[in-house]
Amino acid sequence: MHGVARPELPARSSVTGLDRRRLGPLPVLAQSVAAVAPSGAAAIIPAIVLGATGPGALLAFVCTTVVCMLVSWCIQQFACRMRAPGGLYSYSARALHPGGALVTGWSALLGYSVVAMAGLLAVGLYLADLAQRLGAPPSIGPPLAAGVVLVAGVAVGVILVAGIRLSARVTLLVESVSILLVLVVLIVLFVLVLPTADLSAVLAWKPDIRPLAVGIVIAISAFIGFESATTLSVEAAKPLESVPRAVRWTVPAAGVLYVFSSLVQSVAMPSPSISHEVTPVTDLVSLHEPMVMSIVLDLAIAASWFSCALASLNALVRVLFCMGREGVVPRGLGHTHPRYRTPSRALAVVLPPVVATPCILILAGAQQHALADLLTLSALGYLGTYVVVCVATPLFLRRIGEATRATWIVSVTAALLLTVIIALAIVQTFSEQPVLVSVFLAVLFGSSCLALVFRRRAPARLEAVGVYDETIASDVSRGAQRGIFR
Template sequence: MKKEISSHQSLHGLKPNCLSFAEVLAQSFAVIAPTTIPASNIGLIVALAGNGTWLSCLIGLIGLLFVSININQFASRSASPGSLYTYITKGLGPTAGVVCGWSLVLAYLFTGMSVLCGFANFSGILIGHLGIHPSSITLLAIGAGISWYAAYKDIQLSAVAMLWIEGLTISLIAILCIIIWAHQGFALDMSQLTLANTNPGSIATGLVLVMFAFSGFESATSLGDEAKKPLKTIPRAVMGSVVLAGLFYVGTTYIEVLGFQNTGISITDTEQPLGFLSQRLGLGWLGELVAFGALFSFFSCVLGSINPAARIFFLMARHGLFHSKLGAAHSANKTPHVAVTLCSMIAFLVPTVMSLFNIKLFESMGYLGAIASYGFLTVYVLISVAAPVYLYKIKQLRSPDVLFSVLGVGFMIMPILGSVGIPGSTLFPIPEAPYNSFPYIFLLYIAATCGWFIIKKSRSPHLVVGMHQAIEEIHAKFSDNRKLP
């Protein structure tokens, strides 16, 4: 045991061995923000998948299990603040690693911006009931400011806050759903179980939104320095977050679709479905608690997005890819405070500028979230390709590993096609404006960042060597830990 503790000292000045498994799991859950689906967004999925919504959620769960297996090929052998950036660099080389790093930075920051807009919009509605109407920019500043303080001050404070917020809200939703199902006599809904009026195309289209709902499950990998026993806790958190969120989605969507039957109201037209169902049961107070829980879940997701984005900036800076100040750790707090501050400012400024151009918060939430999805999908494909290449390099590749890689990539193709669209296809139509332009914006972003890396590499010939050496040092640090029970 002494050997493991002594070998797991942070190479980067962060606070080592401070986060339990539950706190690491809370990081992934915070970015997934599973409470937002049953509390507000389920109607969007039901509009596409109908009675097959629960099956879309189940297929999403299975698909991302394959991706998590590919991630854990690395996470069970190495850990660092760099998340999947270091893993893909290890498997596919520095250029692919930089593409991953920039994709993750975009994915986490735009997710943070999106849910910050959700926080401001939702809190504005709730406060408006009291006759108070603060500006959108004020609410954006409050959400970003509190998130910055928690991330700047202490990673353990951040993790504990996310753990309690998500845990309490999920518990409230679970209790309410059980009550709703009990009111239905725990009936089996044959229209859902037999997929009535549903076809494979609608289930596949619903899967697009379901996959986006899982985005961020891998963010626990950014806590490599801070997690206790990271080679065990991080892989468990990655896979555990997929399983728990997936089962939560399957159960809550099934019950809510059942609950809306014979109400005369369509779930696809209801912004707060659980609030509506709780009112019908005479439990409006419980619906209000769920609404407040969903509000805090938005905040938790902002915090959960800033933490990994900052750590990727932090490690890439220490590898010479950004200004060295971004790679500084606070001497007392042991947090990447400069990177946290930068990420918090970006997460606040972009939605603020959009607000100044009179783009509504709800619209901004959709635009920013759609762009974020391209970053996640890119990384999930890259990690699934990198896993067998890495295992081949270390002479541990097995036939099932190749199968998991193929399945991981295969399951990502459907949401990619659904988000980009195929000309003339009725199954995957081209998205409407401005969503149809987002794939090209993302490709321009990747092209620009790759071009920047090529220029930087040509000016600093030792840059790639330094990246390899730093990542090898991280990897070697854990080589003995893998042998410990």
């Protein structure tokens, strides 16, 4: 082998500027968990599903968990082979036409940005609700909620600029505490109502596929974001291990929590009207326990949604960072902070509208349905990216000679199921909120037009789509010493 020349490694990665190889496995896992916001979602989404399906809520969450696990498997096939801060956007570019990847990227931007808005809105609503429980007059609710959103948005911005390690630690701490508190409250509530509960009625389900389908469409919004650890693959110490692991375990863990929350709410809900409240579980707890439990729950849920906004913006700015490096958005968005090595310019662009939107919705008096509407719109964006990555998975594996029959079966099944879910979601949403569907379709149409413009006028930029992290010379010596390049 003495005559074989070793390939020369580049001195710089195409994503140089990010804080490469710094995060351990727990912060990476926390990114996916926080983006899902299991504590916050467990307090809101099951109640909405119950209102739509009745006893079929448990089955709806079980079915949704299975679908999301199939999608998770597809994403893992990329995550264990690639390191790309663009996540699913960059993955799709490795297998599909760059124009299709660009549309996928804008769909992801829609999902991440809108769910960040929903997270900040939920923080404001739950803390304003807490203030009223402690005696504040109802008239102070909207301005207080808007003020909380503003303060929370500033805090998120400061944490994100200050470095990925700080934001990862905050996310891990906040989400861990909130999950523990919400789980304790749900267990206490279940123990209190179990003696008088009619479990046979709760577990009964009439074989009617329509309400089940509607329930699945709603339930899937509780899982969106589980893939967001992929956007930290450059900053993870062992990305090809920790990122797939985070994507793999977030879905079933969240699914168990949602099924349990659905069971508790099914047996404890005295009236279907509570499921339509802004804070359904808090209202439910206040009927059975002293105020202290509802206070703890409000704080835990607000904390969960805060970490959701933090994690979603983490992912959002990294997708924009990739697009800036590729030149499909202004190249300035591909710059990082010289000291903290974070995509600070991308954050400066997206943070103002992400904070302003929930403030405007609150002050306009639209908060009653705004949270559900934002979650629905973000779900449409996420589902668009999930379908594409499921289609791309077998094509990517075939390109590198690793496709199997199981690959095709799982990927095609996941893509077909998601296509049905998206179609049902669009039909259901259009009948109630046509504006949301119009926004989603406008993003797809606009990004498709943008891809055509690049194809005709700047094909080199379009071909650059799909930037990813490469092994550089310094990785070899550092990896040999520390064993981090895996």
